[in-house]
Every structure is written in structure tokens, then in C-alpha cells.
Amino acid sequence: MRRSHPLASALLAGACALAVATAASAQSAETVRTAEVLRDAALRDNVALDYVTQVTTRFGARPAGSPAEQAAAAWSAEYLKSIGFQNVRIQEFPLVGWERGEDSAALLGHNPQSLVVAALGHSIPTPAGGVEGEVVRFTTLEALQAAPDGSLRGKIAYVDAGQLIPMQDGSGYGPLTRIRGAGPAEAARKGALAFVMRSVGSDMHRMPHTGTTRYVDGKVPLPGFALSGPDASQLSRLMDISEREGGPAPRLRLTSTARIYETRSQNVIADLPGRTRPQEVIVLGSHLDSWDLGTGAIDDAAGGAITIAAAKAIMQHGAPARTIRVILFGAEEVDQPNNTGNGGGAYLRSLSAEELANHVFTGESDFGADRVYALGLPVGAQRSDFARAAARVLYPIGVLPSADPETSGGADIGPIVQAGVPVFRLNQDGTRYFDLHHTADDTLDKIDPAQMSQNVAAWTALIWLAADSDVDFRAMRPAAPAGR
Amino acid sequence: MRRSHPLASALLAGACALAVATAASAQSAETVRTAEVLRDAALRDNVALDYVTQVTTRFGARPAGSPAEQAAAAWSAEYLKSIGFQNVRIQEFPLVGWERGEDSAALLGHNPQSLVVAALGHSIPTPAGGVEGEVVRFTTLEALQAAPDGSLRGKIAYVDAGQLIPMQDGSGYGPLTRIRGAGPAEAARKGALAFVMRSVGSDMHRMPHTGTTRYVDGKVPLPGFALSGPDASQLSRLMDISEREGGPAPRLRLTSTARIYETRSQNVIADLPGRTRPQEVIVLGSHLDSWDLGTGAIDDAAGGAITIAAAKAIMQHGAPARTIRVILFGAEEVDQPNNTGNGGGAYLRSLSAEELANHVFTGESDFGADRVYALGLPVGAQRSDFARAAARVLYPIGVLPSADPETSGGADIGPIVQAGVPVFRLNQDGTRYFDLHHTADDTLDKIDPAQMSQNVAAWTALIWLAADSDVDFRAMRPAAPAGR
Numbered sequence: 026m027r028r029s030h031p032l033a034s035a036l037l038a039g040a041c042a043l044a045v046a047t048a049a050s051a052q053s054a055e056t057v058r059t060a061e062v063l064r065d066a067a068l069r070d071n072v073a074l075d076y077v078t079q080v081t082t083r084f085g086a087r088p089a090g091s092p093a094e095q096a097a098a099a100w101s102a103e104y105l106k107s108i109g110f111q112n113v114r115i116q117e118f119p120l121v122g123w124e125r126g127e128d129s130a131a132l133l134g135h136n137p138q139s140l141v142v143a144a145l146g147h148s149i150p151t152p153a154g155g156v157e158g159e160v161v162r163f164t165t166l167e168a169l170q171a172a173p174d175g176s177l178r179g180k181i182a183y184v185d186a187g188q189l190i191p192m193q194d195g196s197g198y199g200p201l202t203r204i205r206g207a208g209p210a211e212a213a214r215k216g217a218l219a220f221v222m223r224s225v226g227s228d229m230h231r232m233p234h235t236g237t238t239r240y241v242d243g244k245v246p247l248p249g250f251a252l253s254g255p256d257a258s259q260l261s262r263l264m265d266i267s268e269r270e271g272g273p274a275p276r277l278r279l280t281s282t283a284r285i286y287e288t289r290s291q292n293v294i295a296d297l298p299g300r301t302r303p304q305e306v307i308v309l310g311s312h313l314d315s316w317d318l319g320t321g322a323i324d325d326a327a328g329g330a331i332t333i334a335a336a337k338a339i340m341q342h343g344a345p346a347r348t349i350r351v352i353l354f355g356a357e358e359v360d361q362p363n364n365t366g367n368g369g370g371a372y373l374r375s376l377s378a379e380e381l382a383n384h385v386f387t388g389e390s391d392f393g394a395d396r397v398y399a400l401g402l403p404v405g406a407q408r409s410d411f412a413r414a415a416a417r418v419l420y421p422i423g424v425l426p427s428a429d430p431e432t433s434g435g436a437d438i439g440p441i442v443q444a445g446v447p448v449f450r451l452n453q454d455g456t457r458y459f460d461l462h463h464t465a466d467d468t469l470d471k472i473d474p475a476q477m478s479q480n481v482a483a484w485t486a487l488i489w490l491a492a493d494s495d496v497d498f499r500a501m502r503p504a505a506p507a508g509r
Numbered sequence: 510m511r512r513s514h515p516l517a518s519a520l521l522a523g524a525c526a527l528a529v530a531t532a533a534s535a536q537s538a539e540t541v542r543t544a545e546v547l548r549d550a551a552l553r554d555n556v557a558l559d560y561v562t563q564v565t566t567r568f569g570a571r572p573a574g575s576p577a578e579q580a581a582a583a584w585s586a587e588y589l590k591s592i593g594f595q596n597v598r599i600q601e602f603p604l605v606g607w608e609r610g611e612d613s614a615a616l617l618g619h620n621p622q623s624l625v626v627a628a629l630g631h632s633i634p635t636p637a638g639g640v641e642g643e644v645v646r647f648t649t650l651e652a653l654q655a656a657p658d659g660s661l662r663g664k665i666a667y668v669d670a671g672q673l674i675p676m677q678d679g680s681g682y683g684p685l686t687r688i689r690g691a692g693p694a695e696a697a698r699k700g701a702l703a704f705v706m707r708s709v710g711s712d713m714h715r716m717p718h719t720g721t722t723r724y725v726d727g728k729v730p731l732p733g734f735a736l737s738g739p740d741a742s743q744l745s746r747l748m749d750i751s752e753r754e755g756g757p758a759p760r761l762r763l764t765s766t767a768r769i770y771e772t773r774s775q776n777v778i779a780d781l782p783g784r785t786r787p788q789e790v791i792v793l794g795s796h797l798d799s800w801d802l803g804t805g806a807i808d809d810a811a812g813g814a815i816t817i818a819a820a821k822a823i824m825q826h827g828a829p830a831r832t833i834r835v836i837l838f839g840a841e842e843v844d845q846p847n848n849t850g851n852g853g854g855a856y857l858r859s860l861s862a863e864e865l866a867n868h869v870f871t872g873e874s875d876f877g878a879d880r881v882y883a884l885g886l887p888v889g890a891q892r893s894d895f896a897r898a899a900a901r902v903l904y905p906i907g908v909l910p911s912a913d914p915e916t917s918g919g920a921d922i923g924p925i926v927q928a929g930v931p932v933f934r935l936n937q938d939g940t941r942y943f944d945l946h947h948t949a950d951d952t953l954d955k956i957d958p959a960q961m962s963q964n965v966a967a968w969t970a971l972i973w974l975a976a977d978s979d980v981d982f983r984a985m986r987p988a989a990p991a992g993r
Contacts, residue, residue: 082743082746082747084620084622085616085623085743086623093622096620132569135580136567136569136577137577138569138577138804139569141949229952229955230714230716231949231952232715258952258953258954259566259952266567468713469739469742470713471713
């Protein structure tokens with residue numbers, strides 16, 4: 026547990042002296058005061074709940090490349106125009122879509138049972154009638170990797186590495202999502218018929234967590250499935266009983282009618298043009314597509330809602346110096362090599378070198394709608410006047426400076442970040458995010474309007490500070506540590 | 510809110526004087542001391558978790574009359590023998606079974622969406638290909654009843670009366686379950702194609718709550734369905750949008766391949782024979798069947814687990830005067846006229862008049878596995894020495910006397926109670942019961958072992974008190990209120 030927080034202490038101490046120190050800095054006292062006013066106005070009223078309600082209700086699930094994603098994009102563009110955004114456009118790109126069809130899992134034998142399962146995204150289908158085989162259990166990906174080649178021939182590989190541990194920063198996700206990514210390919214190498222895993226999730230509800238698995242040589246090599254937490258526990262208990270009693274291992278029948286198809290996806294791009302330096306662009310990213318099982322409220326209509334509401338709150342005050350660009354990316358939930366297949370890659374490819382160089386800052390909202398607790402900045406900005414101003418404006422709503430510099434963004438803004446655009450992160454509470462993520466339960470009712478308003482307020486204040494200044498985040502180099 | 514509790518105060522004051530007052534009462538001081546010892550032993554160790562784990566894991570869902578229910582009954586009989594019960598027998602009876610098959614709901618039109626739905630138990634199927642119609646919404650059963658005859662011709666009746674309000678005693682259930690029972694028949698009278706309702710449940714997870722609806726002239730007159738809470742909210746929001754914008758009402762396509770079939774169910778009966786008056790029987794009831802969506806952990810393998818564990822705890826001490834009979838009833842989840850179709854009716858019909866007259870007391874555990882908070886006794890026993898002894902033994906584990914006399918039992922013991930057998934109720938906390946009840950989420954992981962042990966301890970102590978005494982609950986008449 027990290028309790029001492031020297032960066033936060035240093036920045037907050039400095040923030041008190043900010044008003045008198047700003048004459049020579051990039052953050053004018055007036056800009057800071059306006060950020061505080063905008064922050065408080067956004068706490069009271071913003072359009073986030075309206076947008077997330079409408080887009081999830083009108084269109085339901087919005088799988089990448091589906092008619093629902095396309096219709097939601099067209100509607101969102103009209104919505105953005107109607108509330109005052111300018112230069113609203115839809116940027117199309119081709120995509121290989123994936124459609125689940127029907128999937129099922131059944132325990133065979135004397136006491137047959139149905140298990141609740143979902144095919145992993147982009148899995149190949151089973152043959153008609155499904156695949157049947159004895160289940161071989163592993164408790165880690167490494168154990169599956171260590172199985173002899175051919176040892177799973179005619180069998181079904183099952184990895185139960187336990188439930189995801191919920192953490193504020195979502196760091197329980199990484200270790201388990203490796204299994205989802207690499208598991209089918211590893212199982213295929215050992216000769217398995219299919220791959221099954223405990224869902225990457227922290228809940229114990231009867232809803233599997235889907236998500237994309239990895240391509241090998243142009244396709245997912247095996248049908249891959251996730252069991253809900255309770256169903257994985259059930260299967261593992263049955264394996265325990267069979268081992269204890271010396272009975273035959275459980276046998277599963279798995280079916281999937283998944284298919285891939287040629288389609289298109291699109292980014293929805295909307296600007297609040299800058300007052301004095303409109304060529305300088307700050308990109309606020311989120312994604313419009315969702316998994317097929319839920320209605321994608323927390324993943325990620327909420328991100329669109331938060332970024333739209335922040336830009337709209339600033340618009341109501343009047344445009345800042347720089348352009349604020351809201352992008353609802355398409356096809357985020359697609360894991361094709363180097364993100365070339367998704368909306369982030371398509372956006373990057375659309376930019377000239379000069380336009381890219383004028384992308385001064387970017388951040389992404391793709392972690393639900395709960396409260397923001399920390400701000401991560403590029404390493405060079407961490408001890409800057411900008412950081413001090415942000416700390417001052419965000420501290421009253423419970424947002425502290427993060428000690429970790431931000432470097433990556435996420436899948437949507439990742440391509441422009443890799444191309445050199447400086448990135449921030451407003452870290453938000455993910456403790457319950459992986460109860461819902463990629464399940465049927467990702468629905469509007471899971472959004473807490475009060476937490477979402479705090480989130481919008483943090484985005485509003487931060488984006489105003491960055492947009493109404495001439496801070497050059499690219500030019501910033503790490504500062505020497507402040508004296509203690 | 511009922512705060513004053515004169516019955517509890519009177520009984521607990523009296524309980525302190527019990528040890529000296531018992532010479533002339535039905536409860537010997539030794540019996541009371543043994544109840545305390547058995548209570549504390551059951552708190553530390555009991556077989557409830559073992560039974561509920563095994564039966565839900567080995568057999569999964571156990572619909573009334575299904576092969577799974579039959580296999581679970583045969584296995585449970587062997588289990589009961591193996592832990593020392595005597596005279597273990599299986600009592601078969603014929604049953605009309607119901608099998609869900611496949612069911613689905615889809616919103617039609619420009620932005621089609623799937624909704625998560627479950628056919629109500631014993632619903633008739635839709636024609637192949639389903640039924641399609643405009644949705645007409647009602648917010649109460651009375652509003653549906655008030656619709657003009659024929660006004661729903663070609664349409665789908667939808668009742669959204671809001672979420673069930675969770676309460677400790679489960680009293681939020683009754684008002685809503687009326688809709689489930691009577692809704693399809695009312696919709697049929699108005700000419701509707703099908704009936705849909707918000708699930709009778711207190712959760713907002715994407716899992717519908719099934720449950721039986723009422724027969725009219727030998728069958729359910731319409732296909733009836735329950736939407737999950739989030740899906741009902743989604744449909745109702747879409748209806749709001751359509752009303753606000755003057756658009757067409759949402760249209761639904763509903764499908765169900767449900768069928769009924771001739772089968773058999775069975776009661777599993779096991780005795781701990783009485784030491785001195787074995788002909789006097791105390792029946793502990795629960796049911797072995799479950800709905801098909803979950804594995805019936807809280808409804809009602811837990812009830813079997815609790816009553817088996819209580820009788821087993823008493824067995825380990827040595828038999829009491831009277832016989833303790835554990836019955837795992839079959840086919841409780843069947844709502845045929847006067848319970849004639851279920852295990853409770855079959856058991857009653859198997860008894861001679863003399864045997865019935867020797868059924869001295871009964872209670873049922875069918876409300877999950879959370880903690881017991883109150884004891885309801887027959888009205889005549891409420892101010893008896895027995896009540897004082899029970900209050901003394903149960904108070905230390907948080908169980909107070911209920912001010913409400915118990916008269917009904919439940920569906921399993923209901924038939925013998927209606928035939929005159931005195932009944933008690935150990936009221937248990939149902940605050941989260943209707944989050945899970947009749948859903949896919951009714952699985953083992955929802956059981957809290959610590960609360961279940963308290964529950965077993967309460968049953969153990971109470972049953973010992975009743976079984977090792979000569980209290981005649983039938984002969985008891987209401988006492989005059991005690992002086993205040």
C-alpha cells in the first residue's frame with residue numbers, strides 16, 4: 026500500500042502560491058478561476074446522463090461494424106450537431122466484423138447440465154453439432170503452455186485461474202486477460218478441440234464475460250469460450266468430485282455458430298473550434314461500439330457521455346484558445362495487429378504530418394462512469410505549473426496527482442499517442458468495473474449519476490486548463506525532483 | 510415500523526424464571542439445557558454446506574418431474590441413509606411436467622434489439638416462428654383488468670409494475686406475484702397474443718425470474734414471459750421515447766418452444782425414530798425440485814440442507830422422545846389447484862387418519878439460507894411454557910418471538926397444515942432472496958455458510974425442544990394476554 030505521496034504534497038503546496046506566480050507561467054489566474062467555475066457548473070448539470078441513456082436505449086448493443094453501431098454513429102452525429110458542436114463528420118473505414126450467432130455448453134453423462142457460456146470474440150465456430158470432449162483443467166496459462174504437444178488431442182482445454190480481484194485501478198485485469206488472448210492458440214498447439222476458461226471478471230453472476238482473443242496466422246485457431254463465474258466454479262467442483270471418487274472426467278459439448286463478415290465501421294468526430302489557435306487540437310476519446318451481450322453503457326457509452334458533456338460545458342462558457350475535438354471511435358473492441366483495424370488507427374491514418382504535430386494533448390475515457398480519483402500526466406508535465414494548476418482545481422472534487430506518469434492512453438487514442446501526441450489519464454474507480462465489463466449486465470442502470478457528474482467535472486476542468494493555455498506538452502522534459 | 514414488541518418482552522422475562530417453573534411444565538430443564546448444547550454444537554459444525562454443495566453440483570437444475578430431480582432424489586436417499594437416517598423411502602407420484610425449450614424476445618423495427626426473457630412456468634408455447642405485435646403497457650394488474658375486452662387484439666400486453674421492494678420478511682413478493690399468476694389469463698380475455706411482465710425480482714441483473722402462472726380450464730391460456738429488470742426498464746424507456754416523439758409503439762417478437770409432458774416426481778422421506786413415542790411425528794419440510802434456470806441452491810436445496818443438518822445434529826446427541834421426519838418434497842414449483850399436483854398433496858394422501866392425527870408439529874424451510882430472526886408459533890402456543898423455553902434458547906443467536914401467529918407453512922407442508930397439523934415458522938432474512946429467486950443466479954456461491962449455520966442452530970434447538978417433550982400443540986388454545 027502506497028501511503029506517502031510526495032508528488033501530491035509538492036503540487037498541492039505549490040498550488041496555493043499559484044495565483045501570484047502565474048504572471049510568467051502558462052496558466053493565467055483567470056484560466057484557473059474559470060476552470061473552477063466550469064467544474065462546479067458541471068457538477069450541478071451536464072448532458073452525460075442524457076447521452077448515455079439515449080444511445081444505449083435507442084440502439085442497445087452496438088457490436089463493431091454492426092448495423093446498430095452504424096445507426097448509433099449517425100444518430101450521435103446529429104445529436105452532437107444539435108447541441109452545438111461544429112464540423113461534425115463521420116469517418117468510415119473497412120472492418121472484419123464478428124457475429125456471435127448461438128453458443129452453448131452442456132455437461133454430458135449421467136447427470137447432464139447446461140452451463141452458461143459465451144464464445145470469445147472473433148472465435149471460429151464449432152462444426153455443426155458442436156465439439157465434444159473430456160475436460161482437462163489447468164489453473165494457469167503457464168501450466169497449459171507446459172502440457173506436452175498432442176496431449177490434449179480430442180480433448181477440451183479448460184483454464185480456471187480464479188476470479189479477477191477487484192482493484193480501484195483495474196490492475197487485476199491484466200494477468201487474466203493474457204489467458205483470454207493466448208489460451209486458444211496454446212490449446213490448439215497441444216491438439217485440443219476447443220478452449221474454455223473462467224470469465225475474466227470479478228462478479229459471481231451467471232453472465233459470462235466475452236472479449237477478443239488473439240489471431241494466429243489470420244484467424245483464431247480454435248473455438249474459445251468463457252464460462253460465467255458460477256459455472257466455472259460448478260465445473261471445477263465436478264472435476265474435484267471426479268478426481269476424489271476416481272470417476273471419469275467431465276465431458277463437455279460446446280457449440281458456436283459464430284461468423285466473420287466484411288463490413289465498415291466509423292469514427293464520429295465533432296469539434297469545438299479554438300478561439301485563437303484553432304489549429305491546435307486536443308482529442309477526447311471514447312468508443313461507440315460495444316460487445317454484443319450488454320448495451321455497452323459502461324463500456325463505453327459512458328466515455329462518450331463524459332467527454333461530450335465536458336466539451337459541451339466548456340462550449341456553454343465560450344470557446345477556449347485551442348480546438349477541443351470529441352471522437353466517438355468505432356470498433357475499439359477489435360484486437361487486430363497494432364490496432365490497424367480499429368477507429369484509432371483509421372483516425373491516425375487520416376492525419377497529415379502537420380495536423381498530427383498540432384495534436385497537442387489527448388486523453389481517453391473508457392473505464393465506466395465511476396468517480397475520478399487521480400490525474401496522470403506526461404512525465405515532463407508532472408511538476409509543471411500546469412500540474413500545479415490542475416492539482417488546485419481537481420483536489421476539491423477528490424482528484425489527486427498520480428505519481429505514475431501517463432504514457433499509453435488506451436486502444437482508441439493509442440495510435441496517435443504512439444505517433445507522439447502527449448497523453449493524460451483521469452484515473453477512475455474501477456472497483457466494480459469488472460463485475461460488468463463485457464457481460465449482458467453492462468446496462469444503463471449500472472451508472473451512478475452522481476459519480477458520473479464528478480467525472481464530467483474533472484474532465485471539464487482539466488480540458489479547459491489545457492485548451493485555454495499555450496502549454497506545450499511535447500516540449501516538456503522531466504524536471505528535477507522538487508526539494509523536500 | 511413495528512418497534513414495541515410486548516410478546517417478546519413478556520416471553521423473555523418469563524424465560525429467566527423457566528428453570529424453576531418447569532417442574533409442572535412440558536419443558537424439562539434438562540431438555541432446555543440440551544437444546545442449548547445442541548444449538549452451540551450446530552453453530553460450530555453441521556452437514557448443511559456439504560449437502561447443498563453436493564446436490565447442486567452433482568445435479569444442477571432439478572425441474573419438477575425431470576430426470577435431474579429423480580436422480581437427485583435417489584442420490585439424496587442414499588445420502589440420508591449414509592449419515593444415519595432410518596426408514597428412508599421414496600414416495601412417487603404422477604406429475605404433468607413442463608420443459609422450457611428455447612425462448613426469446615426481440616424488439617423489431619429500425620433498431621432491432623434482443624431482450625432477455627424467460628417464459629413463465631407452464632406457459633403454452635408460441636406458434637413456430639413466434640408471435641409479433643405492438644406492445645401495450647400497463648403499470649398495474651388492475652389497469653390491464655380495466656382494459657376493454659378485445660382492445661388488445663393482435664397486440665402484446667406488457668405489465669411493468671416496477672421492481673420488487675426487498676424486505677426482511679419477503680412481503681414485497683405478494684403484490685407482484687399476483688400479476689404473474691393472473692396476468693396471462695387477463696391478457697387473453699382482452700384478446701392479446703401474449704403476455705410480458707417485468708420480472709418479480711428486486712435485482713437489476715440481466716436475468717429474468719421465472720415462476721408458475723395460473724391455469725384456466727386446464728391450461729395457461731397464453732404464452733407468458735418475464736423480462737429481466739434491465740430489459741423491462743429498456744422496453745419502458747423505449748415506450749417513453751415513442752410516446753414523447755409520437756413514434757410508433759415498439760413491436761416485439763416472442764418465441765417459446767415450451768411443452769408439457771407426463772412424468773413422475775417423488776418425495777424423499779427419512780426418519781430419526783423417536784425414543785419413547787415414535788408414533789408422534791414432527792415433519793421438517795423443504796423441496797428438492799428447482800426452477801430450470803439456476804441450480805436451486807437457495808430455492809430450495811438450502812432448505813433440505815438446513816433441515817437435514819438439524820435432524821443430524823440431534824441424531825448425534827441421541828434420539829428425542831418423538832420421531833423427527835425430514836421430507837424433501839418433490840414438485841413444489843407447481844401451482845396446480847389446491848396443491849394436488851405436488852409432493853405435499855401426495856404425502857397427505859399417503860397418511861391414514863391415525864397417522865395424520867399423530868403429526869404433532871411441522872415447519873418448512875423454503876426461503877434461502879440467510880439468518881433466522883423470528884419464531885412464529887401456532888396462536889395457542891404463543892404464550893406457553895414451550896414459547897418461553899424457545900425464546901430462552903433462541904434469543905442468544907438473534908431469534909425473537911414473532912408477534913404474528915403462524916398458520917400456513919408453505920406449499921410443501923400446506924396440505925398437512927390445512928388438514929390440522931400445528932405449524933411453526935422460523936422466519937429468515939429474505940432481504941436478498943428475491944434478487945436470486947427463480948433466476949439463473951440461484952447458485953451455490955450465493956449461500957453464506959455463517960448465516961446458514963445460525964439457521965441450522967435455530968432449527969436444531971427448536972426441533973429438539975418440540976421433539977423431546979409432550980407438548981400437544983393441537984390442544985393449545987389462545988391464552989389471555991399476560992398482565993403488563
